[in-house]
Amino acid sequence: MSELDEILARYTHPETGSIHGASFVAVDAQGNDLYRGAFGRTKVDPANPESKPLSLNTVTWIASQSKLTTSVAVMQAVEQGLVGLDDDVRKIVPALRDIQVLTGFDDDKNQPILEDLTGPLTLRQLISHTSGFAYDARHPLLIKYSKWAGRTAHMFDGSIAGQTHPLVFQPGTSWIYGPGLDWAGHVVEKLTGDTFDAFQQKNIWEPLGATKTTFFPTKRGITAGDLHELALRTPGKGTKQGLTAGASPWPMDCQDSLGGAGLYSTASDYIRLLKALVGGGSPILSAASLDEMFRPQVSAASDADMRTFINSTGPKNSKAWLWTDDDTKHWNDYMKVRSCLCGLVNSEDVVGKNDARRRSKGTVNWDGLPNLLWFVDRESGVAATFFTQIMPMDDAEARKLCTELEEALYRLVEKRA
Structure with missing residues (x-):
């Protein structure tokens, strides 16, 4: 098994792991796959007759990962x-x-x-x-x-x-x-x-060849049984992973196409979007629009308010994907980030444990409420997304898993280089 396979398998093991299912996909700026993997199952209870092996085509509520697609549509x-x-x-x-x-x-x-x-x-x-x-x-x-x-x-x-x-x-x-x-x-x-759903289908998902991303899954014949089930972290209860099945806070039958949190997608579909962005924007955006979307946008005072807000929601908020082994500090103690038109942009390189290489200065990232994450590192030519369905947000096990995956990914990138 590759190092990335081993990490995902370890965290999703039904007996000793801590997550019922997780996917990780990464590509380079030339459109080549760096990694594709999905481990675990679609349902929290492995004995659930509807539980299937998780795949990169499992439909998932992506919550605020919808925001990136909305920024693209606006541009x-x-x-x-x-x-x-x-x-x-x-x-x-x-x-x-x-x-x-x-x-x-x-x-x-x-x-x-x-x-x-x-x-x-x-x-x-x-x-x-x-x-x-x-x-x-x-x-x-x-x-x-x-x-x-x-x-x-x-x-x-x-x-x-x-x-x-x-x-x-x-x-x-x-x-x-x-x-x-x-x-x-x-x-x-x-x-x-x-509808905003129709606009996105015509201008984003169809040009990218993505077929399962929509604000209205039931209209596509997708049922609750098809979804990656939401898990609640309840230590000492539920499965051996400390998880119990929970109801998603987002309805499958929505009234409106809400670009802030309403999309259902798959890891396979979403990486098509990130592949276009890390590759320069084509076929969905011009290079000039991509540059505008990714550059810092707001005043220093507004950026300060952004950092205060994110720090107030937890000591290691997932929106920065920058955790370290020191639990006593906020992520803001390690580096500065600024707000752009689709998330946060790093103001300096990120260094991991033992000076391990991580994301470069200028990397843009954001997340989704059930602990999904994405980043686009144009400097290194790397983009990746992590899919899971665990609440509450900023789950410690999901954070640790993402950190291990990121460091292993960049080791792979250096090896290939």
């Missing part, structure tokens, strides 16, 4: 002359025309304190998390506002209504994780008159 719309990155999208989407900023709450009057926008709301802001849109279930003011307004729609209900609420700061003045990418996809819908 395509810009290339097609439909819109500019700095156009005010309130002129395109009626639902955003009267949007306001929630600055506080008057408890005496039980009223939200709202103010009008002082500038435009742009596509660039929507896809770089600087628009002021925050996830409603994670922001104290929005939780309070939703209760006051009697909102029943929410961030996980699969509708654009679930992402319809006030901003939490004036666009362009800070950084916060939220549904900006959902609205960016909605902008593309309004510009084209088609």
